[in-house]
Amino acid sequence: MTKDTPLPAEGFSFRLLGTVGQARAGTFQTPHGPVHTPAFMPVGTQGTVKTLTPDEVEALGASMILANTYHLFLRPGHELVGDLGGLHQFMRWNGPILTDSGGFQVFSLARINKIQDEGVTFQSHIDGSSHFFTPEGVVEIQRALSADVIMAFDQGPPGGADRRTVEEANRRTLLWLERCRDRFLSLEDEISTPAQTLFPVLQGNVFDDLRLQQARDVLRLGDWAGLAIGGLSVGEAKEDMWRTLEVMDSALPSGTPRYLMGVGYPDDLLRAVARGCDLFDCVAPTRNARHGTAWSEAEGQVNLRHARFKRDTHPVDPACDCYTCQRFDRAYLRHLAVANEWLGHRLLTIHNLRFLVSLAERARARIIDGSFASWSRDWLTRYEGARSPSA
């Protein structure tokens, strides 16, 4: 395999529609439809965006969702999902799907027994059963799941890792990427499934030179349809994240979509868009919803369990067009959150997801019409200025 071999399977393309500074608006085309970037991808860990039906996720304006290879491998099993027609059919989601490589969960959820160049031996967090993930195996699992975008197996050191650890992780990530790519290409010959593409994950933590080196190495290995930036939002200082994104922006081709993994919160998402990122995912909107936390443009992040919402008959965010804000008030949502009622988790999940999806939609419109810089500055000032200590 040489660099000339086109890794992007047919059906994938990226078109830039406008830029403001580093911020980009584009369209990422997949076999299951377009993703208008910047875009936030809701996380559907176990083949379901927690508490929501696929119809509700679609109604939020989400186009692409993410599912977790580690979880689906353990339960119900990728072979079962494959036999039943793939993840789209299994969960009744007709839009694009991205599956992660399972690496993040293996390193964070499972009990690790051994990490070697060959692969990772780990024990399931569900039943303690032992499993072995290799770069090749992870690609095979994701082929069976039939996601549009599949991710290469990588190793991302935690925030604060020393240079030596990061260098070693970069070396292994690159080695694994090559094996993922080769297995991906050989599977393309073997089986006929809907078109998929493979995204590499760029590691390097917050070491500028290691980031640049990793970018060069990864770009040498293929003509990728998209690039993922990993190893951020893992505990490093915010300024380090922004600087790293700026370094990456200078090193990555402008014609390729960039997926910033694990981001984020509304303000982080806007700041990352300003630094050239196109795709985002994060469990914050769904997880926060289960803790009663919601976002409001004029009030920042609020916890609806707070007593001050007891008799508040306003919607969570008067500026929001989601079902929750159109239909229910804070007093009722507070009651549901305090009583730990599932409907409360659902309604705040709807709101938080719509908040991020809509924020990305508006950023896109502002990039296209050229007003992104002042609009995002004003938005951040209002959102962050509103944060009260009592919230």
Place this chain on the structure above:
Amino acid sequence: MTKDTPLPAEGFSFRLLGTVGQARAGTFQTPHGPVHTPAFMPVGTQGTVKTLTPDEVEALGASMILANTYHLFLRPGHELVGDLGGLHQFMRWNGPILTDSGGFQVFSLARINKIQDEGVTFQSHIDGSSHFFTPEGVVEIQRALSADVIMAFDQGPPGGADRRTVEEANRRTLLWLERCRDRFLSLEDEISTPAQTLFPVLQGNVFDDLRLQQARDVLRLGDWAGLAIGGLSVGEAKEDMWRTLEVMDSALPSGTPRYLMGVGYPDDLLRAVARGCDLFDCVAPTRNARHGTAWSEAEGQVNLRHARFKRDTHPVDPACDCYTCQRFDRAYLRHLAVANEWLGHRLLTIHNLRFLVSLAERARARIIDGSFASWSRDWLTRYEGARSPSA
């Protein structure tokens, strides 16, 4: 107050449209719309039918729902709900609502300190705080909640209670009913809220003569818009329940709707309809859903966690018109149930509730067209005959 004082507030009426044997089809009119009987009422314990939005409950065909006085009194508090415009406004449910008296929860969930004729002292299951429920207080709470139908405070002995215990409970229930009625009428003069009506609860366990005596005593106390049959489905033998319902049918006026509390499962509901009951409630459809259990006309009750559903691409019940059965297959629902995903609880809640609502709808149509007896016999034969030991 004499028997001539019309207890049914304006806006309540019951019209019988047809009978087959003891089975009745009718329309119970309330200020928030009609309830076509027989009807199953979904339970919305804490002001929410667990996992569902009010729009989804409406889409199921449910007309009247039930909410729990005990839970709403403790959290968020009836005064708060009252100040915010009552339960309809609070939870955004525009159809009729029935609130229970809180008696059942006080006796089953809370730690009872003392039961006297004056009232019941108990400790909250949430925070251990001490409270005192009196018949008058329970009516006041339900007035604040603004339910259409409010229930009298009663004491129902458990299944298997001895005659002496049941006699004593009947005496106290009657005493409390009189006080509930008097407080209800005095409140009607004091405050102006949407029209409500008070249903008494008929106790007497499975002692035929105590049931008959209690019915006579209760009917002497008012011209009730509806009557609740309590103290059944609490552990007694099924034959005792059926016989008791037949005894009640002979003792109760035909022009008044009869609400059989806590029933039920699909087969029990049909058998109770055949014995003259009109309204039903039960947590089984919602609670079973959370345990992965669903009903199917041709297969009876099935637990979707069973391995035999792993690759089953049929809907839960091919004869069912609910959202879940129209959209998802058993393999996916099994995965959600096994993974304990909230969407699974939701989807089975939708199915189970629709199953009961639809069963009551069809019973009604069969009573009106005269074919109820043979239809329900065939339905029960199929449903119960299908039960396999592996389910």
